[in-house]
Amino acid sequence: MTVADTGSANGDIAIPDEVARNVFIGNIAKLLDPLYNWSRRNSIWPVTFGLACCAIEMICTASSRYDLARFGMEVFRATPRQSDLMIISGTVTKKMVPVIVRLYNQMPEPRYVLSMGACASGGGPFKEGYNVVDGIDKFLPVDVYVPGCPPTPQALINGLIALQEKIDQQSIATAPWYRKDDPTAGMLPVPVLGPDLVDLRQLDIIRAKAADYEAQVTESAGVEAAAQA
């Protein structure tokens, strides 16, 4: 008897020897994964999307001295619909973040986000600024962080290699983008600009805090009225 690792959720299945000799039994994903990942990791197309200072280093990385074409990444696409990777290259401001989330939503899966530089990762030196988002990971799932201000082209390539390594770890069998029944599952709510940036996932908290405040005001007004009476 052979115990085959099919990778299926039902667990291992016992298979008679005579069948095992003649029929392929095994993990198809394990066979296909290297091929699948090899082709994906060597053709990651980024969006033509520069935000700030880091974008200059990103362009330098793509130009002839560092030559991203060696990694199959030189095809910067101007539309998110043809690209696999979004390099958040620079400070994300509150005014810009709705656009970024919308672009991310338009990217087809599998999609990756690389946060380049201190600003994109955590706000950087501008973190305290009133118009700065303190880290794009508050709005998008980030795959690789590249520290530096700005990261040199070599540091960026190092990050891209890290992304390739991450892709190598993924498997068709568990890839989330094949498992979704709901087509809008990968869509993130686009934040809104009100008096300040509003994350729609936090609406309940915001409403609760506003209600708290109202209650406090009425309460203190009531106390005052009582004191006056």
Place this chain on the structure above:
Amino acid sequence: MYGFGIVKGLGVVINHFIGSYIDDLRWAGKGGRYYNEEAFNVRQSPLGEGVKTVFYPEEKLSTPERFRFVPFLVTDDPPPGQRWGHDWCTACGICVKVCPAQCIWIERAKQPNGRPKSQPEKFFIDIDMCMNCGLCAEFCPFDAIKMDHDYELASYDRSTAHIHDKERLSKPLSYWREISPKKAEAEDIARKWAEAAKTKKRDKDGEGREDRIAEVAARQLYYKGLYY
């Protein structure tokens, strides 16, 4: 003549195209043009011709001495069996006071009687805020904080990897000497001068004041710019 401008431009492009092969041939007898350190250095200098690509990660551009990436703390070379030696940092807080992004946190150690001790208990740098400006290293009076040359810091998770604590930051003096030999040597000399100036002060009170000032000035000069 109409079209002449385009033809002239195409000539430039063809020149580049052919030039890249000519340079390949030139290096063919000398161990090849790629993955060859000598050829690589020429290729990256102003004398380089043809293809100038850096084949990172196989080839890496050397970082100059003054290169600055995220800071680290200098400690003495560790005694055998230990990872770190004595901290150079005295928790004086100058790096904190000059840091533009305010990304450094220092907790000063305390003596048993509660008095402050000139040593850091904890030391944090949030590299998500650090702007690699190098002011901390420039103004540190004890040569204790320096800018690192290690730029390969990509990570998958910033919550754990991006706040560097004292353990992560501390690196031995030998590392600093390795990445920045001339700077480290100049600092050694400057420190010796400062020591000498101190002993002189103890020897003759009041006398030799000018010498001392001149030496401190020379140290400043040496320290700040002339040699590294």
Place this chain on the structure above:
Amino acid sequence: MSDIILEPTADAPGPDVELTPAQEATAKLKELHPNVLSDDTREGYEGMIVYADSITEVAKTLRDDLGFNYLSSVTGVDLIEEGKMEVVYHFYSIDRGGGPVVLKAQVNRDEPVLPSLVSIFPGADFQEREAYDMYGFNFLGHPDLRRILTWDGFAGHPLRKDWKEPFFEEEFKPYGSRWPDGQVFRVEEKTPYGKNVQYPPGWAPTGEEYDIETDVYLGLTYSRDATPGLKTDKVTVNLGPQHPSTHGVFRMVVTLDGETIVDLKPVVGYLHRNHEKIGERNTFIMNMPYTDRLDYLSSMSNNLGYALAVEKLFDLTVPERAEWIRILMVELTRIANHLWALGFLLNDLGALQTPMLYYYLERELIVDFFEAASGSRMMCNYMRFSGVAYDLPDDVRGMPTMKFLEELIYNNLPRAIDQGDDLMTGNEIVRARAIGVGVLTPEDAIAMSTAGPVLRASGVPYDIRRAEPYSYYDHLDFDVAVRYNGDIYDRYLIRVDEMRQSLRILQQVLPYLKQTEGAPIFGDKPQYAQRAPRSGESYGRVENPKGELGYYVTAKRRSGNPERYHVRAPSFINLTALGPMAKGHKVADVVAILGSIDIVLGEVDR
């Protein structure tokens, strides 16, 4: 330094020397408007305080009668202690050069209303909008007074001194929580929403505020065709903020009639990173690395402008070698910046990638030199008050520095510029797309306060290095590049000319660098916490590769932080001319016109 290489210049104003143009104009202005002008008598301040309602008349006299026809900078200042706010204007004379005439209009803090200058100086348009956005000044008569850097609906005017950001920790840096008991924290851990946000107390979203885009389209002219026959509608199209040809997160709202542009409004602020608010919390030295991130292609020039402003305020002198190194760095920056700008401009004109890649290869060498000298490729942080941070390095890429520079200045860069000339200048496609497109007349160029190559390509030979020389530029022999047609092609050519002039300057600087080897590179000992020795204001300006970069810095005596820190950003103000230049052209030309202005969003939005 034993021997002085340079003769001192004879521009030190003695008592018998005739008045500078600015002093002359000031005196005349006081004669003409005696009732509304008074000298600014605060310690360390210059210029005159104008009765706010009369600013238009005074400005008109300045422009028409006194020749001060260039409104360089308009900015607000919050004088919270006096309950006032003031608008500071810097006027310059294009014909006569020299220093500025500074006017200040003070208004009540609760009701900041004053007339707009847009009708006299169209270049005030964006700057007044910025002052409105940041301080809440109500400029009467401004045609389009909307928020510019933040968005419509934003709560408050952020640069007012009593406005606090969500991550507010303390009024001034350094923060007390960092030392001696610094326990690391992320600021978001301390805010109620875990993010850098705050809402007015009691505010809850209703759903209406989501429709924020309407304000953007308000300023556009839009009319139905009233003539009989086939009706065509005009279409409004957004270019950006994510667009490969907008050079960053820049957005243009364009009204089109077919392919022709009827109206164009730039929408900026997508990279507004609060440079000035942070700058007013910082100490003086802390702002130096932040200036790198303004125009991130030419950080050395930004450093120099800020250093000049603060040196003026602190009364510091710079040793000779440091000045030569500064000029070396700044001119190399100019070349690096123009190489970048031309690469992108040609890219926009359809020469996709090839010229760009060739130019960037040469730029990499300059960047290598910066890296060896300052430690970083782009964010140099190299200048210090009264000097530079380090001397030149021993070697660059394994080559002695002077040899490297000689190689660069005599060989590589001239070759690259000539090669670019061969490659593109005569190209018929480029010529067809660039000649006669996006014309800016000299009158408009001055009126709209454009600066740098945009101004000079329109036939106005105004270069701060000549008009109000700083550093050692008055000792150097170079021509102010000027072209006369004011179209895209001239703006392309002028950058090539300027690079050649920069090379000329660099060739003159090299011998001085050799002569001064070993000399000190800073005057006074640089300190980590420098305090202003006197209170006062200063305006330092340099000819950045993009145009006039000015820093307006004020400080109180013994204070370690600037009280007001304003950046007059050339790319931002040059954008005023984009709309008028693009009108009547096709959509495809807009991209090229924008490329020819050469903006950097870090500086536009700050």
